[in-house]
Amino acid sequence: GAGVSQTPSNKVTEKGKYVELRCDPISGHTALYWYRQSLGQGPEFLIYFQGTGAADDSGLPNDRFFAVRPEGSVSTLKIQRTERGDSAVYLCASSFPTSGANVLTFGAGSRLTVL
Amino acid sequence: AQSVAQPEDQVNVAEGNPLTVKCTYSVSGNPYLFWYVQYPNRGLQFLLKYITGDNLVKGSYGFEAEFNKSQTSFHLKKPSALVSDSALYFCAVRDMYDKIIFGKGTRLHILP
Numbered sequence: 001g002a003g004v005s006q007t008p009s010n011k012v013t014e015k016g017k018y019v020e021l022r023c024d025p026i027s028g029h030t031a032l033y034w035y036r037q038s039l040g041q042g043p044e045f046l047i048y049f050q051g052t053g054a055a056d057d058s059g060l061p062n063d064r065f066f067a068v069r070p071e072g073s074v075s076t077l078k079i080q081r082t083e084r085g086d087s088a089v090y091l092c093a094s095s096f097p098t099s100g101a102n103v104l105t106f107g108a109g110s111r112l113t114v115l
Numbered sequence: 116a117q118s119v120a121q122p123e124d125q126v127n128v129a130e131g132n133p134l135t136v137k138c139t140y141s142v143s144g145n146p147y148l149f150w151y152v153q154y155p156n157r158g159l160q161f162l163l164k165y166i167t168g169d170n171l172v173k174g175s176y177g178f179e180a181e182f183n184k185s186q187t188s189f190h191l192k193k194p195s196a197l198v199s200d201s202a203l204y205f206c207a208v209r210d211m212y213d214k215i216i217f218g219k220g221t222r223l224h225i226l227p
Contacts, residue, residue: 042218056214093159102209104215107158108158
């Protein structure tokens with residue numbers, strides 16, 4: 001596609017439920033990043049992939065969070081046993097690293113609300 | 116570990132005046148630095164980047180940024196502010212392993 005697509009755009013769930021957020025990056029972009037943004041804050045790094053492998057998952061808050069990218073394209077961020085503190089906008093970005101210029105193209109985000 | 120600091124939560128500038136949004140960074144190795152902008156109800160958009168070369172880099176919408184290695188700063192500037200520049204601005208730094216982290220953001224208000 002022409003841009004980074006994230007679904008759903010909005011997700012409301014109850015505390016304790018399981019949630020999956022999907023990111024479809026720009027075709028050919030090998031790097032894919034997940035961030036979390038709370039209101040009025042900067043994007044908080046969660047994880048990034050080079051191809052199929054997670055190159056750095058140091059930002060995942062705890063073991064309730066997991067992300068996959070099995071074919072090196074679409075990625076899914078999975079959150080188990082959701083908590084109210086997980087409420088935020090989850091941003092996905094992709095890039096094609098050239099000459100060290102990892103210019104990120106962001107999706108519109110998935111707004112997660114945990115009641 | 117790398118870090119980015121944006122010391123100002125908000126910057127107010129009169130239209131037509133020059134603006135500066137401050138950013139300082141810490142990273143091992145050569146810094147790769149970026150500015151992104153977020154307009155209300157819009158996604159983050161790339162403005163400009165520094166990789167190497169000239170310390171003054173030019174980007175979109177008339178913005179530029181000055182890299183200062185000794186002060187580990189990468190301040191965003193524009194000679195003449197427009198009301199439409201009002202938005203949230205984020206500085207970002209990439210480490211040697213391609214991890215990119217963002218500052219907390221600075222809200223820029225351009226007053227008519």
